[in-house]
Amino acid sequence: MTKLFLPFVILLQLIAFPLTAANQPDKPRLVVFIVIDGLQSEHVMTIWNDLNKGGFKRLYTQGAVCNHAYYPILSTGMAADYASLVTGSTPFYHGIVGNTFYNKATNDTQPCLEDNNYNGIGTSDALSLQPLLASTCTDELKMNTGGKSKVFAIGIHSAETMMLAGHAGDGAVWINNTTPNLATSNYFVAGLPHWADQANMDHWVEDGIKTEWQPLYNISTYFFPAKHPNSTHGFDYTNNSSSMTENIANYKESPFVNTLVTNLALKAMTEEHLGQDDYPDFLGLEYTVQVAGDPSHELASAEKEDMYLRLDNNLADLINQIDSYVGVNHTVIILTGTQGEPHQQQTLQNYNIPSGQFVPVRSMALLNLYLMAIYGQHQWVLGCHDKNIYLDHAAIEQKRISLNEIEQRCANFMLDLQGIQTALTATQIMAANSNGNDEASRMKNSFNKHRSGDVVFTLMPGWVEADNQGHILPIDNDKSSYTPLLFFGDGILPQTINSQSITDLAPTLSWLLQTQAPNANIGLPIMLKRKDEPSESWNHSK
Incomplete structure (x- = not known):
């Protein structure tokens, strides 16, 4: 938001x-x-x-x-x-x-x-x-x-x-x-x-x-x-x-x-x-x-x-x-x-639905080779975690490289890899709108300036992260959760509520x-229909 x-x-x-x-x-x-x-x-x-x-x-x-x-x-x-x-x-x-x-x-x-x-x-x-x-x-x-x-x-x-x-x-x-x-x-x-x-x-x-x-x-x-x-x-x-x-x-x-x-x-x-x-x-x-x-x-x-x-x-x-x-x-x-x-990967494969495995370790090695070809011999990529890529800021500053430039090069490189849906820089994410339910908005809402990476990417539908041995990592890739x-209870009447965040x-x-909402709350209360008087005790019979 x-x-x-x-x-x-x-x-x-x-x-x-x-x-x-x-x-x-x-x-x-x-x-x-x-x-x-x-x-x-x-x-x-x-x-x-x-x-x-x-x-x-x-x-x-x-x-x-x-x-x-x-x-x-x-x-x-x-x-x-x-x-x-x-x-x-x-x-x-x-x-x-x-x-x-x-x-x-x-x-x-x-x-x-x-x-x-x-x-x-x-x-x-x-x-x-x-x-x-x-x-x-x-x-x-x-x-x-x-x-x-x-x-x-x-x-x-x-x-x-x-x-x-x-x-x-x-x-x-x-x-x-x-x-x-x-x-x-x-x-x-x-x-x-x-x-x-x-x-x-x-x-x-x-x-x-x-x-x-x-x-x-x-x-x-x-x-x-x-x-x-x-x-x-x-x-x-x-x-x-x-x-x-x-x-x-x-x-x-x-x-x-x-x-x-x-x-x-x-x-x-x-x-x-x-x-x-x-x-x-x-x-x-x-x-x-x-x-x-x-x-x-x-x-x-x-x-x-x-x-x-x-x-x-x-x-x-x-x-x-x-x-x-x-x-x-x-x-x-x-x-x-x-x-x-x-769905499991095997289920998608059984029904001929496109799927695949993305291996971050291999991709980060390729990304670092690409950056070394441009900026010289160094471990520019410090790590990749939960689809967040972390760069060596100290080395970037020492070499007087533009952070925006190297971030954008990383994002562009990631977009060329098989299985990648989106790759945005931290600068792009901070400037994004957070009010929608599209992928860019979800990336903005999921981003924290102190703990997130310099580049964040997402995978194509049906793709999952895996290690070098092919074991699927416990990080989901659902596009619409x-x-x-x-x-x-408490006098709340039976009712159907439209889609809510x-x-x-x-x-x-x-x-x-009847308390204050939490201090970083961005939601609004759902006005539930309620009885003024307590309802009769519910029949426990099955």
């Missing part, structure tokens, strides 16, 4: 929030913010007839539904998605450009929330939310209530869970990558909550890793075939690697990790007495429908279908317990997903909570 347009949006928010707050029902006592990694509306519709009434169906039929909420940013990893969800902003402002970013000072990559001023608890990872440069909707809630609102987040991955909790959150709990236990950071004053510590003592994570995965129902009832069929059960998976790190990685993309998150959520809700007073509380949850060994968001296997069906049961259990403990009339449940690649966005989610939550 341009600098001229941002103050206009802020002015609209300052006008709209006080006027609408006076006419709103009471604040919800509890917000449950659910993000499902890999969630797609089309997947839910495909298996709709097999879902029970209390999970996805309850949210879709009794809530406000936007089937096509779009991400106005390039797909560079889930951390950037989560940061955009909770800030109502984009990497241009909030600074989280990916799961990792290239550190220009050390010429190396680092985790997006790495901070050696803090220590991990149950993990060796040193993390904080200081790299997230904007406030979140939970930060604004904390400030609005003088710290009296309680904010917790439970998830699968560290950065995503921490961003759900926000800078001022009371606690964030996730699964460590190398040992079978729950972990957190001493950035959160409370440390590891007692209920999470008890779960560690009771070996919840370890027991989940040992659980054998077979179909929930008879395999003949599944719409899709098993990716790795088993004649006895349909499919059968066990985590029996000699590497605990590998076992944990597989567990994090299995249905049992969602069961763990659900059980922890119910523990947190009762142990922390969430939603039991007049100060709204917040519980952020990270779920997944991603299956180990498949980085795409494609629904084409019984395994992923089973992930959805089991998660559907988890959601039903969660909603029922919330209804019993707090009441859905006093709770806002928000559900959305992340962006990602819709949509995900569902649902609001349920995911940056509208945070200001909508702030509107519901």
Whole structure:
């Protein structure tokens, strides 16, 4: 968004929030913010007839539904998605450009929330939310209530869970990558909550890793075939690697990790007495429908279908317990997903759809040879990360080379390579319009002057990044990323919402909570239709 347009949006928010707050029902006592990694509306519709009434169906039929909420940013990893969800902003402002970013000072990559001023608890990872440069909707809630609102987040991955909790959150709990236990950071004053510590003592994570995965129902009832069929059960998976790190990685993309998150959520809700007073509380949850060994968001296997069906049961259990403990009339449940690649490479090839693999290491070697032919012997290209090319500014300045000139030469060179769709210099990106949903706008929104490269490129449809061995890198290339966005409870009436930017989610939550929007917010609140009086209790029967 341009600098001229941002103050206009802020002015609209300052006008709209006080006027609408006076006419709103009471604040919800509890917000449950659910993000499902890999969630797609089309997947839910495909298996709709097999879902029970209390999970996805309850949210879709009794809530406000936007089937096509779009991400106005390039797909560079889930951390950037989560940061955009909770800030109502984009990497241009909030600074989280990916799961990792290239550190220009050390010429190396680092985790997006790495901070050696803090220590991990149950993990060796040193993390904080200081790299997230904007406030979140939970930060604004904390400030609005003088710290009296309680904010917790439970998830699968560290950065995503921490961003759900926000800078001022009371606690964030996730699964460590190398040992079978729950972990957190001493950035959160409370440390590891007692209920999470008890779960560690009771070996919840370890027991989940040992659980054998077979179909929930008879395999003949599944719409899709098993990716790795088993004649006895349909499919059968066990985590029996000699590497605990590998076992944990597989567990994090299995249905049992969602069961763990659900059980922890119910523990947190009762142990922390969430939603039991007049100060709204917040519980952020990270779920997944991603299956180990498949980085795409494609629904084409019984395994992923089973992930959805089991998660559907988890959601039903969660909603029922919330209804019993707090009441859905006093709770806002928000559900959305992340962006990602819709199809596997093999699927595209099977249907004769153009596709390919782009190998950054080889291309950067060619680019550096090209630059040496012009500017002399030197390693002009320091690195390439998440489709960002980083040049040696010190050498460029010492040789008195025009930065704009060498950037443009790099961009022009990249455009001649097979598989490249777009290549823009940092100067061109900074001058671009950020208000549209075209590729140039998404590049602008995804760019951060402190962490992005000198040249940014995108790939043609169907192309992916790969290493020298042909292994696909976990960076998506989706040209138009949509995900569902649902609001349920607290008097919100069933309704269909037109396509919205995911940056509208945070200001909508702030509107519901009657707080200020996050300080880098660029979205506008969705004016949801709501009842003035609480609705009757929902019938739990299936």
